[in-house]
Structures are given as structure tokens and as C-alpha cells.
Amino acid sequence: MRDVAIIGIGETKVKEHWNKSLRELATEAILAAMNDAHAEHVDALYVGNMLSGVLGGQEQLAALVADAAGLRGIEALKVEAANGAGAGALHMAYLAVASGMYDSVAVVGVEKMTEASNCAATAAASMAGDADYEAMLGISPAALAALIMRRYMYEYDLVAEDLAGFSVNAHANAAHNPHAMYPRPITREAFVKAKMIADPINLLDSAPLGDGAAALILTGSDRLNGNRATAIRIAASTVATDAVTIAERKDPLWLGSAEKSAHKAYAQAHVKPEEVDLFELHDAYTILSTLALEAAGLAKRGTGAYLSRDGEITPLGRIPISTMGGLKARGHPVGATGVYQVAEVVQQLRGCAGKNQVPNARVGMAQSLGGIGATAVTHILMNN
Amino acid sequence: MRDVAIIGIGETKVKEHWNKSLRELATEAILAAMNDAHAEHVDALYVGNMLSGVLGGQEQLAALVADAAGLRGIEALKVEAANGAGAGALHMAYLAVASGMYDSVAVVGVEKMTEASNCAATAAASMAGDADYEAMLGISPAALAALIMRRYMYEYDLVAEDLAGFSVNAHANAAHNPHAMYPRPITREAFVKAKMIADPINLLDSAPLGDGAAALILTGSDRLNGNRATAIRIAASTVATDAVTIAERKDPLWLGSAEKSAHKAYAQAHVKPEEVDLFELHDAYTILSTLALEAAGLAKRGTGAYLSRDGEITPLGRIPISTMGGLKARGHPVGATGVYQVAEVVQQLRGCAGKNQVPNARVGMAQSLGGIGATAVTHILMNN
Numbered sequence: 001m002r003d004v005a006i007i008g009i010g011e012t013k014v015k016e017h018w019n020k021s022l023r024e025l026a027t028e029a030i031l032a033a034m035n036d037a038h039a040e041h042v043d044a045l046y047v048g049n050m051l052s053g054v055l056g057g058q059e060q061l062a063a064l065v066a067d068a069a070g071l072r073g074i075e076a077l078k079v080e081a082a083n084g085a086g087a088g089a090l091h092m093a094y095l096a097v098a099s100g101m102y103d104s105v106a107v108v109g110v111e112k113m114t115e116a117s118n119c120a121a122t123a124a125a126s127m128a129g130d131a132d133y134e135a136m137l138g139i140s141p142a143a144l145a146a147l148i149m150r151r152y153m154y155e156y157d158l159v160a161e162d163l164a165g166f167s168v169n170a171h172a173n174a175a176h177n178p179h180a181m182y183p184r185p186i187t188r189e190a191f192v193k194a195k196m197i198a199d200p201i202n203l204l205d206s207a208p209l210g211d212g213a214a215a216l217i218l219t220g221s222d223r224l225n226g227n228r229a230t231a232i233r234i235a236a237s238t239v240a241t242d243a244v245t246i247a248e249r250k251d252p253l254w255l256g257s258a259e260k261s262a263h264k265a266y267a268q269a270h271v272k273p274e275e276v277d278l279f280e281l282h283d284a285y286t287i288l289s290t291l292a293l294e295a296a297g298l299a300k301r302g303t304g305a306y307l308s309r310d311g312e313i314t315p316l317g318r319i320p321i322s323t324m325g326g327l328k329a330r331g332h333p334v335g336a337t338g339v340y341q342v343a344e345v346v347q348q349l350r351g352c353a354g355k356n357q358v359p360n361a362r363v364g365m366a367q368s369l370g371g372i373g374a375t376a377v378t379h380i381l382m383n384n
Numbered sequence: 385m386r387d388v389a390i391i392g393i394g395e396t397k398v399k400e401h402w403n404k405s406l407r408e409l410a411t412e413a414i415l416a417a418m419n420d421a422h423a424e425h426v427d428a429l430y431v432g433n434m435l436s437g438v439l440g441g442q443e444q445l446a447a448l449v450a451d452a453a454g455l456r457g458i459e460a461l462k463v464e465a466a467n468g469a470g471a472g473a474l475h476m477a478y479l480a481v482a483s484g485m486y487d488s489v490a491v492v493g494v495e496k497m498t499e500a501s502n503c504a505a506t507a508a509a510s511m512a513g514d515a516d517y518e519a520m521l522g523i524s525p526a527a528l529a530a531l532i533m534r535r536y537m538y539e540y541d542l543v544a545e546d547l548a549g550f551s552v553n554a555h556a557n558a559a560h561n562p563h564a565m566y567p568r569p570i571t572r573e574a575f576v577k578a579k580m581i582a583d584p585i586n587l588l589d590s591a592p593l594g595d596g597a598a599a600l601i602l603t604g605s606d607r608l609n610g611n612r613a614t615a616i617r618i619a620a621s622t623v624a625t626d627a628v629t630i631a632e633r634k635d636p637l638w639l640g641s642a643e644k645s646a647h648k649a650y651a652q653a654h655v656k657p658e659e660v661d662l663f664e665l666h667d668a669y670t671i672l673s674t675l676a677l678e679a680a681g682l683a684k685r686g687t688g689a690y691l692s693r694d695g696e697i698t699p700l701g702r703i704p705i706s707t708m709g710g711l712k713a714r715g716h717p718v719g720a721t722g723v724y725q726v727a728e729v730v731q732q733l734r735g736c737a738g739k740n741q742v743p744n745a746r747v748g749m750a751q752s753l754g755g756i757g758a759t760a761v762t763h764i765l766m767n768n
Contacts, residue, residue, distance in 0.1 A: 001483050001484050001485065002483075021516065044623075050437075050443055051437070051443070053434075053435070053437050053438045053464075053508075053511055054437045054438055054443075056515060057511055057515040057519060057520075058511055058514075058515035058516075058519075059434055059435070059438075059464060059466050059511040059512055060464070060465055060466035060468075060511070060512050060513075060628060060754045060755055060758055060759060061464075062464075062465060062625070062759070063465070063625040063626070063628050063641075063754060063755075063758040063759045064514065064628045064758070066625050067625070067626075067627050067628060067632070072625065072626065072627060073624060073625060073626065073640065073641070073644055074624070074625060075622070075623035075624060075625070076465075076623070076625045076759070077463055077464075077465050077472045077475070077476070077623060077759075078463065078464040078465060079461055079462065079463060079464075079476075080437075080443060080444070080445075080446075080461075080462040080463075080464055081444055081446060081447070081460075081461050081462060082443050082444035084444075088461045091461070092461070092463075092476055092479070095476070095479040095480055095483050095485060096479055098483045098484075098485070099385050099386075099479050099482045099483035099484075100385050100482075100483075101385065101479060101482070124437075127437055127441055127442055127443040127444070128443055128444050129444075130442075130448065131440060131441040131442035132405065132442075135441060136441075238459070239428075239459035239460070239461060240457060240458070240459060241446070241447040241450050241451070241456065241457060241458060241459070241460045242447070242451075242456065242457065243451050243456060244444060244447050244448045244451060248451070256457065257447075257457070260457055370444050370447060371444055371447075374444055374447040374448070375444060375446070375447045375460070375461075
């Protein structure tokens with residue numbers, strides 16, 4: 001396969017964008033990414049989005065966004081994999097360039113959730129679960145994560161506070177990210193006192209739903225032209241799945257899709273887990289950070305949470321995560337999140353992450369989950 | 385790019401499947417296609433679907449279907465492009481095999497529409513239009529097609545009955561298709577007397593919404609093994625778009641996306657329009673058959689409807705269309721339709737189309753539209 005590189009990134013701030021439509025948010029991110037890539041045109045556009053139909057009454061979003069962004073006529077398709085949609089769209093863009101079909105491709109992840117009532121947004125987000133066997137019973141994503149977290153705490157003798165470090169780190173990093181929804185530090189004390197959402201998951205355990213768009217421009221590594229200095233290579237792009245219904249999994253405390261996807265990515269990129277310099281993982285809930293670290297082979301089973309206690313996940317630690325705030329503090333516009341993560345890894349590998357810079361970052365990994373790990377999409381990026 | 389072939393097809397009947405869920409329909413088609421391909425496993429699955437979220441409360445459909453079909457763990461993503469979703473999923477599968485990422489890939493298009501009320505199904509289908517500038521005003525797809533048909537009749541001095549031949553041909557062909565929703569002939573007289581839906585479009589002008597699933601198995605042409613005799617090569621796979629809002633197009637009587645997509649496909653396959661032996665086009669409304677024939681260069685502008693009067697579109701005619709019933713009589717489960725079309729072209733190129741066989745069919749084209757041509761996906765298949 002042909003080598004593929006990312007040569008442009010663009011992001012809107014994540015927040016409540018009540019005055020901007022889906023197409024406006026997407027256009028803003030695409031044009032920023034094209035500007036960053038010095039690209040006047042692209043051959044195709046892949047859109048990651050979960051809920052434009054359910055919350056916005058709009059399907060066929062890709063053609064709509066292509067036209068709004070001044071790209072009328074080009075190939076455009078939407079990819080959906082619940083919260084993993086944005087990363088799924090990147091995977092498709094990767095295949096389009098790797099195959100030789102196209103030289104220049106745009107990816108945008110976009111989502112608008114905050115115009116809906118909290119109730120409607122939660123019901124919509126619950127469509128990431130099994131409609132017949134989970135959502136129908138009223139089990140929201142937070143409730144599913146809570147069941148898993150409670151069992152994890154029981155099995156490994158932890159208390160909820162043991163996971164506080166994930167959120168403290170995320171918020172500390174978001175403070176220096178101009179695109180973050182909640183750019184302010186939180187204390188361990190605030191975490192402990194936070195309002196309960198679905199016991200044992202509290203408000204500061206869980207990522208806020210938001211509106212936003214992030215975009216990337218990809219090209220073949222043989223077509224870098226003036227972008228050689230800032231180009232970041234996609235060393236691996238992998239997708240794996242698991243049962244959607246958590247009760248159907250062999251072990252509810254193990255993210256099989258994340259394990260498969262990460263290990264396929266290590267093989268494709270020819271890197272070992274210990275060579276990963278930073279890991280943008282899917283911290284929708286602190287328990288998912290824990291499980292993702294274990295599934296990726298970066299912590300032994302039952303020990304993922306310890307990393308958050310020992311300072312190993314900060315930008316200067318052994319395995320930095322959520323370096324620009326993560327889903328937790330940058331905010332989680334579900335179908336857009338996977339693209340934000342990769343844009344953040346690009347910033348790190350370019351050495352442009354400012355106060356959050358991971359020193360000498362060379363290998364960055366991003367992993368996006370659909371639902372509670374029914375889908376996992378992993379990308380490994382390298383700056384050489 | 386690597387050559388790609390289709391080695392397996394599977395279809396459920398299109399009808400009101402009230403006793404089968406989305407995952408059951410999809411599984412039935414996938415297993416039939418795997419059986420046809422003598423495949424015990426596939427590396428990835430791409431699902432084409434438009435409305436699982438809006439009508440079924442289920443996003444993340446691809447992981448769900450992969451698991452139901454006994455393929456838990458594999459890469460699985462959903463592609464959405466309104467009615468063009470199924471063909472879009474095939475395009476993605478094509479890229480996955482053409483890139484060398486995978487050797488064996490499944491595609492399934494699946495949709496369930498008939499459990500919803502007619503009103504809800506129409507509202508959902510209207511999400512293929514522009515939510516802010518069309519659907520919001522109450523304009524359904526039939527109403528959009530009616531506006532175009534009325535203008536076309538005015539410009540080219542036709543009456544509605546001049547388009548009757550498209551539906552008569554479709555129903556005549558469906559009579560021999562065991563998977564068709566309405567497998568019975570209709571007369572020109574019945575067409576003229578049919579109930580009006582959106583003047584000048586009547587009931588027999590428009591394709592019925594239905595439930596169903598169709599699947600394909602793809603592999604690299606270098607991996608045909610025992611499937612050499614039945615393999616059909618994908619000579620071209622292209623996607624193009626246009627403004628979603630019809631009022632924004634330069635000419636509402638010209639399908640720019642269909643023209644771009646078809647001509648890119650001719651170039652990729654190295655065939656001329658006159659070499660196409662059959663054309664499975666998107667006959668959701670008779671006016672769309674007319675416009676698709678013109679956009680593909682198979683009829684001069686303003687003359688597409690004449691082909692239906694002169695018997696040129698029957699299986700024994702100059703340019704056979706809707707050879708197994710088309711959307712009109714096979715039925716139109718929107719996100720699945722694009723895959724049905726390609727499965728039907730495969731039957732023709734294998735010489736297995738029974739009483740509907742196009743003699744000596746060698747080059748087959750399938751074109752699926754999203755909405756009224758905001759997206760167009762074209763595939764050219766060849767049996768050598």
C-alpha cells in the first residue's frame with residue numbers, strides 16, 4: 001500500500017454552537033485544514049458523524065457539507081460508527097489515498113448535540129448501544145459504563161477516587177487548549193464532591209457532549225510538495241469490533257475491539273507498545289481510560305487506574321494521554337471526536353502543542369471507541 | 385490499483401418484513417453471499433443503510449450486523465449517502481480490497497421502512513433532501529421529483545404517459561424475479577389511471593419503499609481460487625456529488641452528479657457508453673430514469689423518455705434497464721437498493737438472469753442516486 005500522510009488540520013472550538021449549523025461548523029474546520037495544508041482543492045471528502053439524522057433531520061450529510069465547503073461535485077460519503085464515526089471516516093480516507101484512487105482527500109468529523117434537550121441527546125447517544133437489548137430498557141451509555149466501573153472496582157478493590165487522576169490530568173491539559181470546551185483545571189477534591197450521574201460515575205468522570213468539527217487533509221507521501229516539514233505519516237489505520245450488547249461479551253471488563261485494533265495497528269506500524277510516546281484514548285468515562293490502557297498493552301490487567309495515580313499520564317510522564325484535554329475536557333461532539341484526537345496527535349508530532357508538548361514525541365497513537373467499545377478505530381502516526 | 389472482483393451475491397426478497405429485524409435481514413443476505421462465494425470468513429464488512437437511527441433507534445449498525453452474522457471482531461463500518469448508501473458501502477469495500485488492505489470483504493445494504501407509518505417513513509426519506517431549505521418546507525422526495533417532471537414535460541413537450549414505458553418494462557421484468565416486491569406486469573392503461581401522488585407523479589411512476597437486504601463478497605482478482613468461473617470484475621467504482629438543494633443547481637433538469645460519476649466510470653473502465661450492455665439505473669421515479677439515461681450519455685438531452693416508448697430498454701433492446709424489476713417493481717429499501725442493483729448486474733453477467741437474461745451481456749453498469757441526485761455512485765462490472 002502507498003504511504004499516506006496528514007498535511008493539514010483544522011478545528012473549531014468545542015462548545016454550544018447554537019448559532020452555527022452542521023454545515024457551517026464542518027466548513028469552518030475543512031477550510032482551516034485546507035489552509036493549513038496549502039491545498040486549494042481536494043479529490044474527495046469523508047464525513048464522520050453519528051446523529052445528523054436523529055437530531056438534525058439531515059441524512060446525506062456528506063454531499064451537503066462538500067457543497068457548503070465549496071467542493072461541489074467531488075466524491076463525498078458519510079461514515080457512521082457511533083462515537084467512532086470520525087476515526088472511521090479517517091480510515092476510509094486512508095484507504096482512498098493508500099489505494100491510489102486519490103491524491104488529496106479531506107476528512108471532517110462534525111456533530112451538533114446541544115440544541116437538543118439533555119433528554120433527547122441522551123436518548124440519541126444511547127443509539128450507540130443495542131436498540132433491542134440495551135437502549136430499549138432505558139440503559140444510557142453512562143449507565144453501561146457505571147455497571148462496568150462498579151464491577152471493575154469490586155474485582156480490583158478500588159474506590160471511585162482512584163480514577164480521579166484521569167480527569168485531573170485532562171482538565172490540566174485543556175487549560176492550554178484554545179479549542180477546549182472546559183479549559184480549566186479541576187482538583188481531586190472537586191472530583192470527589194461532584195454530582196452523581198450514574199453511581200459510581202459522577203459529573204467529573206464523564207465527558208461533556210458538545211458541538212464541533214475537526215478536519216484533516218491527507219495525501220500520498222509521494223506528493224508532499226511544500227508540506228514536507230509538517231507532514232505526519234499515518235503508520236497504521238485499523239478497525240475492529242466486538243458484540244454491541246455488553247452482556248454478550250465474554251468479559252465485560254475487557255475491551256476486545258480495542259485490543260484487536262491496537263495490536264493490528266502495532267503490527268502495521270512495526271512499533272511496540274512501549275515505543276508509543278503519547279496515546280489519545282477514548283476517555284468518555286474514566287473507566288474507559290483504564291480499560292483502553294490495559295487493552296492496548298500499556299498497563300497490566302487490573303492496573304490501568306494506577307497510572308493515573310502515579311503521574312505517568314501527564315505530558316511529561318511515561319505514557320501521556322488526553323494531552324490536549326481529551327474527551328473529558330476538550331469536549332465530546334461524538335462523531336467528531338475521533339478527528340479531534342488525531343488532529344491533536346498531529347500537533348504533538350509537529351512539536352506545536354505549546355505548554356502541553358510531549359518532549360521528543362515521535363510516535364503518537366489515537367484510539368476512538370464506538371459505544372462502550374463495540375467499535376474501536378486506532379491510528380498510529382509518526383513524524384518521520 | 386489492484387483488480388477487484390465480486391465472487392458472491394445474496395438477497396432477501398423485498399417486502400414488508402415485519403417479522404425480521406435489521407440484523408436478521410442483513411445476516412440472511414450476508415450468509416447467502418458467503419455461501420455463494422464459498423467463503424467461510426471475511427476480513428471486513430461495510431454496511432450501507434440510511435435510516436437505522438431515525439426509524440430503528442439503532443446507530444453503530446455495522447458492529448451489530450457483523451456480530452449477528454457470526455463475524456464478531458472484524459472491521460465493520462456503516463456508510464450513509466441517503467438512497468446511495470448501499471452503493472457507497474460497495475465503493476468503500478472496493479477501496480479496501482483495491483488498496484491491498486484486505487483480501488476478502490463483505491458488503492451489505494439493509495433497510496427496514498415498513499414498520500413505520502407512511503407518514504414517518506416519508507418524513508425519514510425526506511432527510512435525503514436539504515433539512516433546512518427543502519424538508520423543512522414539507523417537500524418530500526416525490527414532490528421534488530414532481531417539480532422536476534413537470535418542468536421537463538413543459539420544456540420537451542411531453543405528457544406523463546410518455547414515461548409509462550419505464551414502469552411497464554420494470555414490472556414485466558419483475559415478474560420473473562423471485563426477490564421482487566411486486567412481481568406482476570402492469571399495463572399502460574393501469575399506469576394512466578393510477579392514483580396521483582404528487583401531480584404529475586402517480587403511484588405507478590414511483591418506486592415502493594420496502595424492507596430488504598442484499599450482500600456481495602469481494603476479493604482481489606489475484607485470489608479467485610475456486611471462484612474463477614463466476615467472478616465478475618469491478619472495472620470502475622466512482623462517486624460524485626451535486627448541490628443537495630435542487631434550487632441551488634444550475635439546471636434542475638440535469639443530474640450533474642450522475643454525469644460526473646458515469647463519465648469517471650467510463651474512463652476508469654476504459655469503455656464507451658455504447659459498449660454498456662445493460663444499465664441498472666435509479667428508477668425511483670420515471671423522470672429519474674429519463675434523466676439518468678441522458679446524464680450517462682445514453683440518450684440526448686430531452687430524449688431519454690423516448691427510449692421507453694420504443695422498446696429499447698427491454699432485456700432484448702438496445703440499452704436494457706431495470707432488468708430484474710428496478711426500484712419500481714423489485715422494490716426500494718433505500719439504503720439497500722444500491723447493493724441489489726449490483727447483485728442483479730452480477731446475475732446478468734454470469735448469464736444467470738433466467739427469462740430476463742440480456743443476451744451476451746459483457747459490460748453492466750449500475751448507478752445509485754442519493755436523494756434526487758445529490759450523490760451518484762456508479763459501478764461498471766465486466767465478466768472478463
